[in-house]
Amino acid sequence: MALQISATNPEHPALLLALPWDVPLEEWPEEYLVPLPRGISRHVVRYARAGDEVIAVKELAERPALREYELLRDLDRLGIPAVDPLAVITGRADREGAPLEPALVTRHLRGSQPYRSMFETTMRPATMHRLMDALAVLLVRLHLAGFAWGDCSLSNTLFRRDAGAYAAYLVDAETGDLHPRLSPGQREYDLDLARVNISGELLDLEASGALHPSVDPVEFGHEICTRYGGLWRELTRTSVYPAGAYHYIERRIRRLNDLGFDVAEMQIEHSSGGDTVTFVPKVVDAGHHQRQLLRLTGLDTEENQARRLLSDLESWMATQDDHAPGDPLAARPEVLAHRWVRDVFRPTVRAVPPVLRGSTDPAEIYHELLEHRWYLSERAEHDIGLDVAVEDYIRNVLPKTRASLDPTTPG
Structure with a gap:
């Protein structure tokens, strides 16, 4: 059987053909590989370069490879x-004609880390809580979309920094199933697997001495259930309010927005006595601030980054002479947002030398600069301005922290 490449983009087959598919992945020469941290996997996984792309290559049998490929495409369509x-690469054979396992190819998630590489230095419990928050949000989003993961764990997740918190990404969909809707039993099964897997992974880290002594592996396994349950209830519960008290409905919508979710459809029913209104969020969609920032500026970021950038954008807009909400002659928000990207965001990020940025994305760099400006302003007891903060951050902070925060940074 000849080598076959099934790809989502017609440009990818030509780039992928340059890789040594006639060699078992475990034996690929160093010249093709990219030295990035890898998590634990039941399959052989390697990072390689294909043109300008960094890709992850995983060997597995043909049927699960094709199935996982389609499931990942479904998740992409669902956002x-x-x-x-x-x-997916099939029809592989070595130079003697012996068959080799097919390979699933995914794009490396820039700036992401597997959880084990994050524990190379002792992780504080507060950071562990943020990881649990990120994983709970991911699991809720999957379940709202009807996806039963079947193997939720730290090992099957990549984490990327998101404005002081973390964003979690599914990296292994091999055991997943997509349904129109999940039953409570399917959700509970997924959640129980997550609890057992996370506790086991943390116990393994504890045995190797890589876990903070105050972290209880079993307790953190239960924590994913607690955080998931609280978020699921807030997103899906039915609320009953007094008739006419629509400000309560507005407050509920704002709470959902603060969690990063949009209410795309509502069902409001008056009771027979006419004294209450039942509010049911029918469709809850994640990425509220992401979409708002993307619409205004064209910047595609993580959710917490978008929330922080929108706050800075609103503060900057208030200083502009042509910003007058309600005035038909004032500049539209989209015009002001474009000016902010051009005159503030891009020049600020570009002021940071690329060698110090590493693989950190521009939105996270900008967030870090805003945090540093706040810190310096608090110390000085007056606003020191963004330019001064950038200069101090480049000189005194980034050289000391970037290498430890970003394993792909040179040197």
Whole structure:
């Protein structure tokens, strides 16, 4: 059987053909590989370069490879945070004609880390809580979309920094199933697997001495259930309010927005006595601030980054002479947002030398600069301005922190 490449983009097969598919993945020469941290996997996984892309290559049998490829494409269409599927390689054989396992190719998630590489230095419990928050949000988003993961764990997740918190991405969909809707039993099964897997992974880290002594592996396994349950209830519960008290409905919508979710459809029913209104969020969609920032500026970021950038954008807009909400002659928000990107965001990010940025995305760099400006302003007891903050951050902070925060940074 001849080598076959099934790809999402017609440009990818030509780039992928340059890789040594006639060699078992475990034996690929170093010249093709990219030295990035890898998590634990039941399959052989390697990072390689294909043109300008960094890709992850995983060997597995043909049927699960094709199935996982299609599931990842489904998750992409649903807007779920997961690795981006690029291709499936079948018909592989070595130079003697012996068959080799097919390969699933995904795009490397820039700036992401597997959880084990994050524990190379002792992780504080507060950071562990943020990881649990990120994983709970991911699991809720999957379940709202009707996806039963079947193997939720830290090992099957990549984490990327998101304005002081973390964003979680599904990296292994091999055991997943997509349904129109999940039953409570399917959700509970997924959640129980997550609890057992996470506790086991943390116990393994504890045995190796890589876990903070105050972290209880079993307790953190239960924490994913607690955080998931609280978020699921807030997103899906029915609320009953007094008739006419629509400000309560507005407050509920704002709470959902603060969690990063949009209410795309509502069902409001008056009771027979006419004294209450039942509010049911029918469709809850994640990425509220992401979409708002993308619409205004064209910047595609993580959710917490978008929330922080929108706050800075609104503060900057208030200083502009042509910003007058309600005035038909004032500049539209989209015009002001474009000016902010051109005159503030891009020049600020470009002021940071690329060698110090590493693989950190521009939105996270900008967030870090805003945090540093706040810190310096608090110390000085007056606003020191963004330019001064950028200069101090480049000189005194980035050289000391970037290498430890970003394993792909040179040196």
